[in-house]
Amino acid sequence: MxxxxxxxxxxxxxxxxxxxxxxxxxxxxxxxxxxxxxxxxxxxxxxxxxxxxxxxxxxxxxxxxxxxxxxxxxxxxxxxxxxxxxxxxxEPLPPALSSWYRDIHARMDAEGCQVAPAKARPIFMDMGRLLKQAFKQLEESRLQRLF
Missing domain, CATH: 1.10.287 (Helix Hairpins)
Incomplete structure (x- = not known):
């Protein structure tokens, strides 16, 4: 607790x-x-x-x-x-959000962004950090493909 x-x-x-x-x-x-x-x-x-x-x-x-x-x-x-x-x-991410987390991480890694290694069991804080970094580093055209 x-x-x-x-x-x-x-x-x-x-x-x-x-x-x-x-x-x-x-x-x-x-x-x-x-x-x-x-x-x-x-x-x-x-x-x-x-x-x-x-x-x-x-x-x-x-x-x-x-x-x-x-x-x-x-x-x-x-x-x-x-x-x-x-x-x-x-809290750990549910399976659907966990796969979305891995997808965003893989796309950012493919784009050449500096990202921390993907977590095996991501939590909501990890998702927030990754999304904040994605919005900061990726262009709008690339972001639209994530959503």
């Missing part, structure tokens, strides 16, 4: 590694989770602070415990996204 801080940092690394490209949205749920997690890291802490403050200013402290509970829930959402991403990054 991975510890909480390690899982969060692994999720952050996975979020930073994965390429955000329109071609990948239909294949990987990571992209939607990454976008929502980034949005929630940016905006939800402010909402979590404003809700109890507005509650105290407008209605005094009658419903303050409920507002604090809602604020804690809002603050937990970015952590939930990072935990999901951290867990997902270490």
């Amino acid at each position: 991975t510890k909480f801080p390690a899982l969060i940092s692994q999720g952050q690394r996975y979020m930073d590694t994965w390429p955000i490209r329109p071609e990948l949205f239909r294949h990987f749920p990571e992209l939607r989770v990454i976008q929502f997690t980034r949005w929630s890291i940016k905006w939800l802490p402010g909402f979590a602070i404003m809700l109890p403050a507005i509650q105290i200013l407008l209605v005094e402290s009658v419903f303050l415990p409920q507002m604090i509970a809602i604020s804690v829930l809002l603050l937990s959402i970015p952590f939930q996204g990072l935990m999901w991403l951290g867990h997902r990054s270490s």
